[in-house]
Amino acid sequence: MKFPIKTCVICGEEFELRPEKPGFANRCPDCSGDEATSGSQRPSSADERKSTSEMNAARRNAIRDLLYRKDS
Numbered sequence: 001m002k003f004p005i006k007t008c009v010i011c012g013e014e015f016e017l018r019p020e021k022p023g024f025a026n027r028c029p030d031c032s033g034d035e036a037t038s039g040s041q042r043p044s045s046a047d048e049r050k051s052t053s054e055m056n057a058a059r060r061n062a063i064r065d066l067l068y069r070k071d072s
């Protein structure tokens with residue numbers, strides 16, 4: 001039986017997407033295993049989202065300052 005060949009988004013290696021494969025469908029078994037066992041490397045963590053929202057807030061403040069300065 002043939003399984004669809006997928007490209008891992010982590011390492012770029014091609015792998016067979018088996019139904020019983022644990023982890024994400026777009027990650028090879030090696031990278032899925034790393035994720036499951038270590039748990040130390042989490043992409044798009046809460047910190048990342050926080051810094052993004054802080055960046056947006058800073059940008060909003062900068063624009064607001066600009067507008068206020070223009071008004072006065």
Ligand SMILES: [Zn+2]
Nearest residue numbers: 008011028031
């Ligand atoms: Zn991989």
